[in-house]
Amino acid sequence: RINQERLWASLMEMAKIGATKKGGCNRLAGTDLDKQARDLFVSWCEEAGCDVYIDKIGNIFARRAGDDNHAPAVATGSHLDTQPTGGKFDGVFGVLAGVEVLRTLHENNIQTPTAMEFSVWTNEEGSRFQPAMQGSGVYAGRFDLATELNKTDANGIRLGDELKRIGYLGEEEIGSRPIGAFFEAHIEQGPILEDEHKAIGVVRLGQGIRWYNVEVNGRESHSGTTPMHLRQDAMVPASLIIAELEQIALRHENGLGTTGFMQVYPNSRNTIPGKVSFSAELRNPSSDTLLTMHQELISFCETLARDRNLDIKVDPFWYFAPVEFSASDDVKAATQLLGYSHMDIYSGAGHDACYMADLVPTGMIFIPCENGISHNEIEYSSPEQCAAGANVLLHSMLQASER
């Protein structure tokens, strides 16, 4: 069993980096705070006897040798970057559950049959740079390395430059770690485990995600002198699309539709906006339903552009297909061994494990979080809930190593 107090103390120590007034964290990918969090992780892993490798997209791998160092390692990991209004647990819990597994093995001098690797993936959140799960997506070969290093944030700063600046643009070739199985522990980020009074969610599926950049191009003109029928207002059509995203979601079982990001140009109250750029997101556990939702969005935008004689660009730059986790039964077996209450569940969020599932048998372990709230500074899971997840992670990894 892992050490609950030590895990909690590590979570609280990590949470100081980028701590916000409301008790959360704002630690965007590639920032100085991201560097501090990474440095702390690396120092903890080195203290526990690991060698550390950084790859060309900034993913970190801390390796603990096993009996047979030619056999593929069993790996775990998650991310240390957060949303601007992030909590102390999203991502961090998975990384530190890994560190806790490592420390438990280390202090008990446990020799595992295979090596074990403890990882941190670059920019999982997809908040500052898009898409999400960028480091694991590159690792799994879903995204091109050079393209992703070239991605810029809203201020035009390149991811590659930021990684270099903070000292995490590494030398390891992409996809080169000798990994044979992957497990990720994470907070659920939704309300179901809490509602159902279950300690552990055995994650069967990661739902599908579609991300869009939408740009409405109109013409700037005076809001006080331009009659309604002569306007080329970019703002009203943007609003209609945002409202329609909600309608699309409501029309489909388990559908979700969201706009979280918007930029208005020139953003002056008496100038009719000439350009509005915003994000659109659709999610569904069924790829068929998600496709229908996608088609509805596209056709709504096309009709709107025609009706208003405006240029509306919809760039569907990221599609993440629903993914099944083939090592869920290992997670379930470990949960049962430990005697925790549990249920099968699907993940609403994308996770690094979703891309690792392309490469190796992968399993995900969810723990409940208070009121299902995440991407919010008040996000909370208790020390006991965290310990349960870390114990399941430990035993899932041990079982896989022994096989």
Place this chain on the structure above:
Amino acid sequence: RINQERLWASLMEMAKIGATKKGGCNRLAGTDLDKQARDLFVSWCEEAGCDVYIDKIGNIFARRAGDDNHAPAVATGSHLDTQPTGGKFDGVFGVLAGVEVLRTLHENNIQTPTAMEFSVWTNEEGSRFQPAMQGSGVYAGRFDLATELNKTDANGIRLGDELKRIGYLGEEEIGSRPIGAFFEAHIEQGPILEDEHKAIGVVRLGQGIRWYNVEVNGRESHSGTTPMHLRQDAMVPASLIIAELEQIALRHENGLGTTGFMQVYPNSRNTIPGKVSFSAELRNPSSDTLLTMHQELISFCETLARDRNLDIKVDPFWYFAPVEFSASDDVKAATQLLGYSHMDIYSGAGHDACYMADLVPTGMIFIPCENGISHNEIEYSSPEQCAAGANVLLHSMLQASER
């Protein structure tokens, strides 16, 4: 008659300050560029023999003595600040038409019966600081000086600090200039004069304006894990209000409704927005109709807040009532004397003259602008059109001085 080439050359010289790539100007109130524009105006007025006074809200008054320096002066003026996507003419034309009147009097050694004053008003645009016509509004006693100096831009910078920084926080008491009549020349900023082939618009009325800050408060949460029915999304209600502004405008004759400014928090694509702040604007030449539009907006927001169980704050922080110009007949007489084609018109935009009309007989002179486009970098009026407006200004001022 004024000198058309000299007026045009001055317009083009002023347009270099804050020139944009698309041929316009970005010269927001209180910036270094605003200072440069003000300095140029002051140097031109001093060259033509004026004394210059700056008041406590940064308005500039250049005074040319007359025969009787105890009689109230005849004044003109407009503004040098622009929109972020502003043109070369909005405001600047009125200021430089004044400078051209001054130079014409100066080079011909014309002694006018009363003094004449040439003014530049602080922050007419209302883009960086709100409301619009801030300098003339303070001068006319509509706004409180201390309150307005304390107003901050979107980055929290105070107007008073900016005026001090650029050297335009003056000593003159507010409202203390000895002015007996006021005239302002301006581009129409709308399409009517061009459509009607008229050189001059005799402005009878400035339409009513209502400005609001709207804030929708929801709760940040994860866009991938928060079911639609558990969301407190601030973005969708904001969109519905923006779409409704258009509907309100369309329901009323001559109605206008616009959102030009928006800020989304935390502005991350997979976090449901917890707070969306935006501008709402309603305009109408009839104060009754504008009141009905206002009531429709308020009740729409109230219903929406109730239906969605969300906090929606609507702050109606500026109401500008429609204003009639009592010196329009002087403008008409000057136009007829000069033989220009003309028509009566109302102003869609607010102008400094609208607040000066509180204090003294005031007239406004419009000239056409290409395709009615303003608050856009491509805004254009021809040298001939500008000269016509400046000639009407000269003769309106001379007539008023002689009376």
